[in-house]
Amino acid sequence: MSQVNQPDAEVILEACNITKRYPGNVALDCVTFLVYRGQVNVLIGENGAGKSTLMRILAGAERADEGTLLLEGRPVALHTPRDAAAMGISIVYQELLALTNLKISENIFAGRELCRAALFVDQATQDQRSNAALRPLRKPMDVSIETGRLSLGCRQVVEIARALDQGSRILILDEPTSALSASEAESLFEVIADLKRAGVTIIYISHRLHELLHLGDRFTVLRSGRVVGEATRADATRAWIVERMSGRKEGAHDTSSTSSPSHSVVLTVSGLTLPASVGDEAAQAPVHDVSFSVREGEILGVYGLLGAGRTELLEALAGLRPIASGVVAVRGQTIRTGSVRDALRAGMVLMPEDRQRDGLFPELSIRENVVMAAKTGLFLSRDEETQRVRKLAAQLHIAAKDVELPVTTLSGGNQQKVLLARCLMCSPSVLLMDEPTRGVDVSAKAEIYGILRELAAKGLSIVFTSSEIEETQALAARALVLCQGRISAEFARDQLSDDGLFAAASPSVAVAASAAPARHAGGTA
């Protein structure tokens, strides 16, 4: 299956029989991964399959216990990322590593500054070369502004520019779209196509099947540290990938939707407007005059592109952000906004988008992470806690050997369920979820959807935001579309079409792809 059926396909990089062990755990078990020159080489696998480990080895950030790397047929030793860069291999990590306090051009040359007289930074040449590297990436940016002011999509472009300027022939993109909106992802795909035409070899890792099928030339599927499938574009289908990844056939999308919600309205939001955010990482659109209501047991989706105001809306409801005007009422009772505790008392709890940054306590155990928000008396009761956590863990299928282990030992999907369990500990009446399955693999995703439907069937109202059309369609009983901070459309479940959602979310088709990010970049200068 893996054999070449295109005459021009030539292996540029070969990872041969790579084995990487962590104590008690084999991350990669004799993996052979072939990278074809000038193609998009897709690596797929669930969380924990070993994708990231393999990529770290290729990028010189980690060393294999056994096996060899052959670059154009010659064995190479990559001990540090510097070695890899010197060989023309660069990686753009999922968690972008941009130095947000430095300018764009300083980021592009960080660690390899150009010098004049071997002493002074040659800023002019750096700027010039940065511009040259950014030009083919279709994002005109002022290279002297701070990277912290850029949107995530633009930061990613900066990192790609850094790789290009280093003369990289092989570019590894680790889940590049997990933080991007549809339009930003779209423009990334165009960049990838350009790079491919320019002869750059791409290694592309993602969970998102539709984009993989759209982009990939070669597919390699990893499962539990082994290669379990290889295919060329012609042979790879959605069903094949899912089956290889999970080791079982794809379950039909469970669209046997939510039992029709009752008529009692739980949450009413009217005329919600947020003040323009000051000093926030990305100058994102605040929310303007948003009104909606959610009934008991209803799952309401809020779809929108990056910067549409999704996160801001949920954070305002959860009491994390002050509001400028508007009324929020739970079961008819107007609640004081701008206070997390009041929101919690009213039964509204937020499950944040970025679980590392806003959700988990990495030093604490699974149990402690779950019970953190629970109401308690003066003293803690360990036994009672353990009991409650065990019960929730069973209910949510948290795969944990022991609830006393650090929460960081769990996979992404299970960490997400830990946060869900914490939210449920507050016995909320409205669950606010910002990107409920960000960075979660396909099977865990389906599981989480199932759990949420069950919860809704028991009367919990759920408001979730998503930048993924598929997710909105899979989960929402009704969906709002946010566009630049305003509700631009509302769809009932049976009206949720790709085109409809996307059109409603895009300010105007031409602006969405290029002008909007550029405005982000320069807007606050």
Add this chain to the structure above:
Amino acid sequence: MRSETPSQPRANRFGVASARLVLLLLRARAILVLLILLILFSALAPEFLTSNNLSILTKHVAITALLAVGMTFVILTGGIDLSVGSIAGLGGMVAGYLLTQGLSFGGATHFPPVAIVILLTICACLLVGALNGWLVAKAGVAPFIATLGTLYIARGAALLISNGKTFPNLGGAPARGNTGFPAFGQSFLLHVPTPVWMMVALFAVAWVVATKTPFGRHIYAIGGNERAARLAGIRVAQVKLATYVFSAFCAALVGLIIAAQLEAAHPATGESFELNAIAAVVLGGTSLMGGRGSVTGSLIGAFVIGVLADGLVMLGVSEFWQIVIKGVVIVVAVGLDQLQTRLEVRILPYLTTASTKEGQS
């Protein structure tokens, strides 16, 4: 190439077993170091293990331990309190002023009884702690800067109270009805010095708070991830404020104890005490980044510092060398802490082998 390292798996397995042992030793390092020091000094200095010396030793340790216990909570939230030494100095001066100068109001000078003196002193110190907490938690000033500022403010205030002079004769006078203050630092209960009892009591309370109450958990949560703590409905500002106030309370006790022991209050008392306290906390394995550590560790850390200082004196090691040795111990302790963190990262997957198949479940 595959045949290159056939013996590696076995070497790895061996590595894991020994790494676990090393990890265990590292986790218990503070107590191990303490035991080694105790054995070493009692072997080298015969008078080290006498009850008289141990009584003096624990009295010294109590000072550092009291400060360290308060400091632990602050550091667990990711903060630092540089002002404790100055607060102790200020506390001594307030007590000294009240005992020797009294309070003037209504045209006459009143000498409050010792209990009121102690209470007022503690209140004065808590005010400084509240200022620390307000600056850090509400005004958003970096803890290092905020408490550096109050370090100077409290020290300056201590100097201003007496114009830089010492208040002597804190024993009080029967005519003024304020005798008995020295007992705060000099008395014994069941042959154990009172300050040591205070240390034990404070430690017990702090241990219960840290491990058994929601408040304690909130302290760890804030140090681990402040944003997540806020989202979980934890009153971040109030918890932080409380830790600084508690730290100031501990400093007040120290100031009172020292003034009572010396029967005099000197405005320079407590200089660089904050560094000893921080050193004890760090020796005890608490991370300066917050979120990880324990009150017990800090107590042991205080003992390590105290035993080391006391033992070196008995061995006749030069005072200058003592300072160097203390520095080396601190640096090595933090180095070991790094080693422990790194080892834990490597060992943890080993402990969770059963859950590696979670992807399939």
